[in-house]
Amino acid sequence: MDEEYDVIVLGTGLKECILSGLLSVDGLKVLHMDRNDYYGGESTSLNLNQLWKRFKGGDAPPAELGASKDYNVDMVPKYMMANGTLVRVLIHTSVTKYLNFKAVDGSYVFNKGKVHKVPATDVEALKSPLMGLFEKRRARKFFIYVQDYDDNDPKSHEGMDVTKVPAKDLISKKYGLDDHTVDFIGHALALYRDDSYLDQPAIDLIKRVKLYAESLARFAGGSPYIYPLYGLGELPQAFARLSAVYGGTYMLNKPECKVEFEGGKVVGVTSEGETAKCKKVVCDPSYLPDKVKKVGKVARAICIMSHPIPSTNDAHSAQVILPQKQLGRKSDMYLFCCSYSHNVAPKGKFIAFVTTEAETDNPETELKPGIDLLGPVDQIFFDTYDRFEPVNQGEEDNCFISTSYDATTHFESTVQDVIAMYSRITGKTLDLSVDLSAASAGGDE
Numbered sequence: 001m002d003e004e005y006d007v008i009v010l011g012t013g014l015k016e017c018i019l020s021g022l023l024s025v026d027g028l029k030v031l032h033m034d035r036n037d038y039y040g041g042e043s044t045s046l047n048l049n050q051l052w053k054r055f056k057g058g059d060a061p062p063a064e065l066g067a068s069k070d071y072n073v074d075m076v077p078k079y080m081m082a083n084g085t086l087v088r089v090l091i092h093t094s095v096t097k098y099l100n101f102k103a104v105d106g107s108y109v110f111n112k113g114k115v116h117k118v119p120a121t122d123v124e125a126l127k128s129p130l131m132g133l134f135e136k137r138r139a140r141k142f143f144i145y146v147q148d149y150d151d152n153d154p155k156s157h158e159g160m161d162v163t164k165v166p167a168k169d170l171i172s173k174k175y176g177l178d179d180h181t182v183d184f185i186g187h188a189l190a191l192y193r194d195d196s197y198l199d200q201p202a203i204d205l206i207k208r209v210k211l212y213a214e215s216l217a218r219f220a221g222g223s224p225y226i227y228p229l230y231g232l233g234e235l236p237q238a239f240a241r242l243s244a245v246y247g248g249t250y251m252l253n254k255p256e257c258k259v260e261f262e263g264g265k266v267v268g269v270t271s272e273g274e275t276a277k278c279k280k281v282v283c284d285p286s287y288l289p290d291k292v293k294k295v296g297k298v299a300r301a302i303c304i305m306s307h308p309i310p311s312t313n314d315a316h317s318a319q320v321i322l323p324q325k326q327l328g329r330k331s332d333m334y335l336f337c338c339s340y341s342h343n344v345a346p347k348g349k350f351i352a353f354v355t356t357e358a359e360t361d362n363p364e365t366e367l368k369p370g371i372d373l374l375g376p377v378d379q380i381f382f383d384t385y386d387r388f389e390p391v392n393q394g395e396e397d398n399c400f401i402s403t404s405y406d407a408t409t410h411f412e413s414t415v416q417d418v419i420a421m422y423s424r425i426t427g428k429t430l431d432l433s434v435d436l437s438a439a440s441a442g443g444d445e
Contacts, residue, residue, distance in 0.1 A: 003031075003276060003277070004029075004276075004277040004278065005029045005030060005031045005276060005277070005278045005279075006023070006028035006029045006030065006278065006279055006280065007020075007023050007028055007029075007030050007031075007278060007279065007280045007281070007282055007425070008030075008031045008032075008033065008268070008269045008276060008278040008280075008281050008282075009023075009030060009031070009032040009033070009281075009282045009283065010033055010034070010257050010259075010269065010281065010282070010283035010284070010287040011034055011041045011283050011284040011286065011287060012032065012034040012036075012039045012040055012041055012236045012240075012250075012252070013040060013041035013042055013043045013236075013284050013402070013405075014040075014043045014076070014232065014235060014236065014405075014414065015284070015402040015414065015417060015418050015421070016032070016041070016282060016283065016284060016402065017032075017039075017235060017236040017239035017240070018086075018089060018093075018235075018239065018415075018418050019282050019402075019418060019421060019422060019425070020032045020239060020243055020248065020282070021093045021095060021239040021242050021243060022089065022092075022093060022418075022422055022430065023282075023422075023425070023426070024242065024243045024246035024247075024248045025092070025093050025094075025242075025246060026426065027246075029247065029248070030243060030246075030248040030249070031248070031249050031251070031269075031276055031278070032240070032243060032248060032249065032250045032251070033250075033251045033252075033254045033257055033269065033271065034251070034252050034253075034254065034257075035253075035254060035255055035256065035257050036252065036253070037252050037253040038252070039233070039236035039237055039240070039252070040075070040233060040236050041284055041286075042075060042076060042284065042286075042385070042404070042405060043074070043075055043076035043232065043236075043405060044074075044075055044233065045072050045073060045074050045075070045231050045232060045233025046071070046072075046073045046075065047068045047069055047071045047072065047073075048061050048065060048066070048067075048068035048070075048071040048073075049061065049068040050068075051071065051073050051302070051381070055302070055381035055382075055383065056381070061379075064378075065304060065346075065349070065378065065379065066345075066346030066347075066348075066349060067346060070340075070345060070346035070349075071344065071345055071346070071349075071351075072230050072231040072233055072343065072344045072345075073231070073302065073344065073345075073351055074231045074232045074233060074344070076232070076405045077231070077232065077336045077338065077351075077353050077409060078232070078336075078405075078408065078409055078410055078411045078414060079104050079223075079225035079226070079227055079319055079336070079409060079410050079411065080101075080225060080226050080227065080410070080411050081211060081212070081215045081224055081225060081410065081411065081412065082103075082215035082216075082218040082219060082224055082225065082226050082439075083211060083214050083215040083218055083224075083436055084211060084215065084411065084412065084415070085411075085412070085415045085416070085419065085432065086411045086414075086415040087226070087436065087439050088432040088434050088436070089415065089418070089419075089430075089432065090439060091434040091435065091436065091438045091439055092430075092431075092432060092434050093239075093242055094242065095235075095238045095239060095242050096438055096439045098234070098237075098238035098241055098242070099228045099229075099234055099235070099238050100228065100229045101226040101227065101228055101229070101439060101440070102226065102227060102228075102229055102317075102341070102342055103219040103221035103223070103225070103226055104221070104222075104223045104225035104226060104227055104317040104318065104319070105221065105222050105223060105312075105313075105315035105316055105317045105318055105341075106222045106223050106312050106313060106315035106317070106318035106319075107120075107188070107216075107222065107223035107224060107225065107318070107319055108188075108311075108312055108318060108319065108320040108321070108335075109130075109184045109187070109188035109320065109321050109322075109323070110320060110321070110322040110323070110326050110327075110333075110369075110373070111130055111180060111183070111184055111323075111326060112180065112326070114311065115309070115310075115311040115312065115320055115373060116128065116129060116130045116184075117222070117313070118184065118188045118189060118321075119139070119143075120143075120189060120209075120212050120213045120216050120224070121143055121147070121213055121216070122140040122141075122143040122144045122147070125139040125140045125143055126140055130180070130181070130184060131180075131181060135177070135178060135181060138175050138176050138177055138181075139175075139177060139181055139185075141175060142171065142175040142177060142185075143209075143213075145158065145175070146206050146209045146210055146213070147210070147213065149162075149206050149210070160174065160202070162201060162202040162203045162206060163201050163203050164201055165201065165202050166198065166199050166200060166201065166202060167186075167197055167198050167199075167200060167201070167202040167204070167205040168182075168198035168199065169202070170202040170205070170206075171185065171186075171198075171202075171205070179325070182198075183323045183325055183326065184323065185205075185209065186198070186205070186323075187321055187323040187324075187332055188321040188323065189208070189209050189212045190205050190208035190209055190212070191208060191212075191321075191408070191410060191412050192208075193331065193332060193406070193408065193413065194324070194330075194331070211224075212224050218436075222313070222315065223318070223319070225319065225410065226439075227317060227338065227342055228342075229342055229343045230342070230343045230344065231338070231342065231343075231344045254271040254272065255271060255272065256270070256271055256272075257269055257270075257271050257287060258270045258271070259281055259283075259287065259288060259399065260275060261397070264396070264397055265396075265397055265398050266278065266279075266280065266281045266397060266398045266399050269281065279398060280398045280399075280400065280425060281398065281399050281400070282400045282401075282402075282421070282425065283399070283400075283401055283402070284401070284402050284404075285388035285389075285390070285401055285402070285403075285404055287401075288390075288392075288399055288401055291390055291391060291392040291397075291399060291401060292388040292389060292390050292391060292401060293388065293389060293391050294386050294387070294388055295387050295388065295389045295403075296357055296358070296386075296387040297357070297358040297384050297385065297386050297387060298355060298356070298357060298358060298384065298385055298387060298404075298405070298406065298407045299355070299356055299357075299358040299363035299366055299367055299382075299383075299384050299407075300353055300354065300355040300356075300363070300367070300382075300383050300384070300385075300407070301353070301354040301355075301363065301364075301367045301370070301371055301380055301381070301382050301383075302351070302352075302353055302380070302381040302383065303351070303352040303353070303354070303371070303374060303377040303378075303379065303380045303381075304345070304349060304350070304351060304377065304378045304379040304380075305349070305350040305351075305352055305374060305375070305376070305377050305378060306348060306349060306350070306376075306378055307350065307375060307376070308337065308339070308350060309335060309337050309350075309352065309373060309374055309375070310373070310374075310375045311373075312337070315337070316338075316339045316340075316341035316342075316350070317337060317338045317339060317341060317342055318335075318337045319334065319335065319336055319337075319409050319410065320334070320335035320337075320370075320373065321333075321334055321335075322334070322335070322369060322370060327369050329356070329359060330357075330359055331356055331357035331359065331407070332356065332407075332408075333354065333355070333356040333367070333369060333370045333407075334353075334354070334355045334356065334370075334407060334408060334409040335352065335353070335354055335370050335373060335374070335409070336352065336353040336355070336409035337350055337351070337352045337353075338350070338351050339351065349378075352374055352377070353409065354367045354370035354371050354374070355367075355407040355408075355409060356370070356407050357387075357406070357407050358384055363382045363383070363384055364382055367382075385404070386404070387403070387404040387405075387406065388403065388404045389403045389404075390402075390403070394424050394425070395424065400421050400424060400425050402417060402418075402421060403417050
């Protein structure tokens with residue numbers, strides 16, 4: 001281990017693995033270590049026995065739940081937007097050749113007490129029971145505006161400079177959409193986590209809604225999302241294989257992993273009495289606890305069921321977003337459901353997650369609005385985990401620390417952190433102009 005590396009990456013969580021892959025492809029010499037004897041860190045994937053041991057302790061799980069090895073339960077489950085940034089990163093690094101994706105069946109939103117399919121185009125807006133007749137027409141006009149919008153064609157801007165005009169002026173004033181419609185467009189289509197976007201330039205909203213619609217059209221499925229067969233646990237291992245191709249080194253089960261400093265700057269990492277020298281360290285918050293601060297907490301319920309989520313058209317994989325206003329909360333709630341159709345559970349079994357940014361110390365009560373939408377559950381596990389953010393200046397000490405995973409069940413915020421970290425580490429902007437057809441996803445067999 002007494003070698004010098006450009007970068008040492010600590011932890012094999014999703015963010016760390018993606019960064020390790022990007023840096024390896026850039027030609028940097030990367031050593032990747034994890035104190036655990038398994039991949040994934042906080043975002044690991046568990047079989048049924050591991051899940052049971054972690055959340056229930058002692059006894060073996062009941063036999064009627066099926067074989068343990070047929071479960072691949074992601075601890076931080078997140079769907080990928082088919083044309084989104086993460087898919088571009090996966091193609092850029094060629095990791096797609098190690099993964100098989102499958103389209104996700106449904107994308108839904110909770111509105112006025114019911115679960116509805118998220119309408120994303122002018123045609124779907126006219127069919128949607130989410131809106132009355134006049135509101136449908138207004139929404140249809142908004143979707144046509146977004147679909148036709150082109151940066152390089154001033155005529156398509158209809159006299160609005162959307163790089164300056166706030167989103168609320170476009171969506172509420174120009175198109176006169178009511179609060180319920182604004183709610184599902186902002187939170188279930190554009191995937192904002194709060195309403196601060198309404199005061200930001202409308203161009204970002206337009207781009208996000210466009211991305212959703214284009215991703216939806218990509219596989220002609222019921223949602224804009226894709227997910228790897230066998231779940232996200234495949235990703236870290238795919239990146240480990242990629243890293244090896246580029247001469248990177250992965251080491252699991254390395255205890256302690258103590259980051260060494262001289263004059264306030266990182267110089268290496270020591271484990272088991274050996275020190276590997278490096279210029280920079282990339283890690284998750286658990287490796288440098290004195291350089292992070294707690295910023296929140298995620299509450300989640302992990303459920304095993306024998307049926308799809310009701311009102312989702314029997315979708316074997318789906319996301320339901322419950323916007324904060326619909327629940328009288330400060331943060332959205334998310335439902336993630338996946339099943340044997342993505343090989344994450346035995347035949348006939350479904351895995352559902354209900355997640356939100358915790359606003360109380362009682363996850364059972366707080367998550368009830370989401371759990372109530374699931375119908376009967378075979379087993380339920382409650383859990384909370386703290387969220388951390390770095391407080392150091394990576395440019396000064398050469399330590400680049402990821403933020404903890406948020407409550408969202410899609411990758412959009414996670415991958416933004418990765419892209420920002422990449423730029424800080426390398427001083428470059430990541431070029432993501434790739435051929436999207438390199439990542440294909442199968443439909444239902």
